[in-house]
Amino acid sequence: MKIYYYVHTGHRIGLDRFRRACTIIRALGDVDITLLCSDFRIANEARHFGVDKAVGIDVVRNIPHIANHGDKLIFDSAEANPIMLEDMRNFFSTFIRISDNKDDVKMDKEFLISPYLSGDGICNAVVIDEKYFEKKDKTVELSYFFGDDDYEKDLEKNLSFIEDLNPAFQLGFYYFLDYEEMLRKRFKSCYEFEEYDEMIQNSKILISSSPQAILESLASGAKPIYVQREDYTRDFLDFFESLNIPVVKNYKKEDLIEIISSINNINYFKTQHTTEKIVQFIKESLNL
Known part of the structure; x- marks a missing residue:
């Protein structure tokens, strides 16, 4: 019986779910999990995130081609419809789902991790690696991270939104090579x-479209500003x-x-x- 962790990634969805998947797998330590x-x-890069076993499977429907009936699955994706989710709950002996939807409902034969919900079989928590809680000197006044994905080059279309503020710029993973070079020239840092x-860890203020x-950033003691993308x-x-x-x-x-201009007056929680808490919940759910 094997344990798998499926995460939705790609050039149209970014790496937010991937980053928190790696956080959970690292925190679980020596538990044998295949991502x-x-x-x-990104599956080929997972080892650089502390994940030893990672496989690219192209689409969510390919999970049964890798796993066997009775295996265990942690599932982080919004791709599956209710019928597909019910099939997964019946296929796997343990099914743990991660949800960001405040209107979600925990179903029978599943465990749920959610920032909004609580109750039996639910872990009310958000996934943030412990390393970000280590307070470090903030040496950069302002940084901008659009996200790891920008297939439509919306960042370029809206450069006037941020460019003259002279932020340090974080490059993403799914950018085209010529796109990266253009952005390096447009930002000083x-x-x-x-x-x-x-x-x-260095940024005093982070402007980003990445929820993760x-x-x-908030955990690190910075003052983040979230930019809601139309496609997110x-x-x-x-x-x-x-x-x-x-x-x-x-x-x-x-x-x-x-x-x-008024950020110092904002009382960030x-x-x-x-x-x-998440590690204990997962281990108990998996009967480890």
Whole structure:
């Protein structure tokens, strides 16, 4: 009986789910887990994130081609419809699902990890690696991380939103080579993809469309500003509101400028250390 962790990744979805999957797998220590990614490229890079076993499977429907009936699965994706989810609950002996939807409902034969929900068989928590809670000197006034994906080059289309603020810029994973070079020329200071942790921990203010980066920035003691992309889920808006994290929509620069000018007056709420809570919940659910 094997344990698998499926995560939705790709050039149209980014790496937010992947980053938290790696956080969970690292925190589980010596538990033997195979990470299944819907993108072969990031599966090949998973070892650099502390994950020894990773396989690209292209689409979620290929999970049964890897796993066997009775295996165990941690599932982090919004791809599956209710019928597919029910099939998974019947196929796997243990099914743990990670959800960001505040209107979600825990179903029979599954366990749930959620920032919104609580109750029997539910772990109310968000996934943030413990390393981001280690306070370090903030040496960069302002950083910008659009996200790991920009297939439509929306970042370039909306450069006027941020460019004259002269932020340090974090490059993403799924950018085209010529696109990366253009962005390096447009920003005076750039963090490479491999310098993501340094960017999070060094930045006093982080402007980002990545929900995971926002949470990690907040944990590090910074003052994050979330930019809601049109092509991204809105599931985090209520949660960010509960943490007093300001949100900018539709690339409204006047809203961004106003937030930055008054950011020291914003009472950001602190995120909790929940890694051990999540690890204990998963181990108990998997009967480890």
